[in-house]
Amino acid sequence: MEKFQTVSGVAAPMPLVNIDTDMIIPKQFLKTIKRTGLGANLFDEMRFNRDGTEVTDFVLNKPAYREAEILVAGDNFGCGSSREHAPWALGDFGIKVVISTSFADIFYNNCFKNGILPVVLPKEAVDVLMEDAERGSNARITVNLEDQTVSATDGTEFKFEVDAFKKHCLLNGLDDIGLTLQKAASIDSFEVGYAAQAPWV
Template sequence: MEKFTTLTGVAAPLPWVNIDTDMIIPKQFLKTIKRTGLGTALFHEMRTKEDGSENPDFILNKPAYRDAQILVVGDNFGCGSSREHAPWALLDFGIRCVISTSFADIFYNNCFKNGILPIKVSEDELEKLMDDAERGSNATLTVDLEAQEIKGPDGGAISFEIDPHLKHCLLEGLDDIGQTMQRADTIASFETKMEETRPWV
């Protein structure tokens, strides 16, 4: 998993509340277990018209936001089903950070397991960041995970809280497998001991 340290990128505003995982990645795209290739289906029903053509009014289709790496979104982002395809689609599109006042628990934890930083801020702070994100190509934010700080285009800064363990995992690029492999020597020692003391197992 790619490490997350400091990210400077364009932030796209999605002010709607209760954006669920089916809106993030519709069910017809869940047939794959690959983590790549899902970026084209991100927000599919909003990004495309019924005839399959691109919806020019959707924020991520606008020239200033096509390469956005940060989303500033409304309350309760990632609610609905627990599909891990949602963070896969965000990451494949290029999104590394999502900022909201609250997230659905499963989606929140799935983000950390896939190298995405979900940040919780207050309503007032979200309003300020949403205003920053509406500046188009000038909507650049800098997210410093080590310092736990978001810097806006005007130089203002917002601090955020994060669980120390989850922070460590992102900084070191550790998913569940990576955390397990850090204990490879201990696991090997245990298995050797088991073979010696309980060879019938």
């Protein structure tokens, strides 16, 4: 997992509330256990018509937002079923930060395990950032995990809270496997000792 520190760029505004995981990545795309390739179907039913052509007025199909790394979303983002494919799809598309007033718990935790920072801010702050994001390529939002700040184009800064352990993992690029590998020496030592004590195992 890549280390996360600062993301600065165009943010895509998605003011819809209750964007659930089936909207993020529809169920027909859950057949894979690979974390790559799902970005092509992110928000599939909103991004594409039935014939496969793009819905031109969907935000991520607009030229200004095609390479957005930040989403500014409505309340209760990531609700619905607890599919890890949702953050996989967001990450594969290139989204590194989602800003909202609230997230579904499982989705929120899955984001950290997959290199995405979910930022919770008060409605007043999200409204400011949503308005900023609607300005397209003329606006740039900056998210600094180390300082725990989100800055709008005009320099207005908002502080956010994040669990210290989750912050540590993102800053150091540690997913569950990475955390385990930090203890590799201790694991190896245990296995050697255990094999000596119980050679029949």
